[in-house]
Amino acid sequence: MFITLVTLLEEVKDILKLHGQMLNTLLKNDSMPIMAIPDGVVFPLANVEDVIAMNEKCSDPEFMSAVVAMVGDIGGSSLEDATRRMMKFLMVPELQRHNELAATFNTHSQSCAIKHRQQDTLEVLDLSYNLLEENPALLGGLEKLSTLILDFNNYNSHVKFPYMPSLTALWLNKNKISNLPIIVEEICSKFPNIRFLSMMNNEAAPSYFNGGSLTQYVDYREYVISQIPSLEVLDDTEVQEKERELARKTYRMQRIREGSRKRKELHR
The missing domain is CATH 3.80.10.10 (Ribonuclease Inhibitor)
Known part of the structure; x- marks a missing residue:
């Protein structure tokens, strides 16, 4: 159920690497606002039910693109820092520590990245x-x-x-x-x-x-x-x-x- 979120992070990281978006957000801090959250979305996700609901909404390409653009605007001092900040924005700490998420990110991040390409x-x-x-x-x-x-x-x-x-x-x-x-x-x-x-x-x-x-x-x-x-x-x-x-x-x-x-x- 977490695969959509991991795929989203992979897309955002591609954007950061390919377009240098991080250079424009390097000096941002946690208190600065980011792009508006799309209608019908509440972040951070608080429980598994929220994740399931997000998966369903992300099946809409336009919705997915809006979320990617919004999360990509978070930025960070490095790609690793940006990933950490994106995770903090997307879900509460308890959900981040969920064993299923950890296993998914480590074991399936390859397949998520590959599935999204030909x-x-x-x-x-x-x-x-x-x-x-x-x-x-x-x-x-x-x-x-x-x-x-x-x-x-x-x-x-x-x-x-x-x-x-x-x-x-x-x-x-x-x-x-x-x-x-x-x-x-x-x-x-x-x-x-x-x-x-x-x-x-x-x-x-x-x-x-x-x-x-x-x-x-x-x-x-x-x-x-x-x-x-x-x-x-x-x-x-x-x-x-x-x-x-x-x-x-x-x-x-x-x-x-x-x-x-x-x-x-x-x-x-």
Whole structure:
């Protein structure tokens, strides 16, 4: 029953990102008025019955558009702050904490965003700022998806993606990825045509963003580039041919040394 509200939030966030509406409302505070509430609507919603009634009203496209425009005018200092303020406006705290809402927002936010678009033609999908952590199996049906943005979620190194040969760009910035070999292996096996990858602000991707040293940053880049030869851009930097060749040589020598060490251990 909460899916309509989550879909509404997804639409509002798209508006904020695509049109920069947040720039105009950045300095607003909670005491400032927003657009008029459409007739027949009382916010915040106080109970499940209110949510059911809202779902029915939102079946009218004009009504839904009016609510989206009204909530989109709330604004915030960031996308995360705007989402928090929108939730505060839409429903009372007790309803926000309702277990069903929490489960719906975490588990079904992907499906809400996808349902509202054409699955057979969708090429770019942004699911950032959704606190997602479950395996995104729903994405497997997007046969033409080329760009997937999953920034600011809770994915870890063991996330399992569906096989998506159409995907060429993957953004995983600011998640909870700590094991580089595991996530790189998953990316290699599930996205064979990937060309653009960004994993900044993860423990597994040391850089100046998270306190990593220059040596750690170089080692990180060399490893990823050596394992994913198709990469053209890693994080915010284009992969140069010299860098690609050095990465290939470095990890080829490492594999040779490891093979030699294993053979010696077998003959002891």
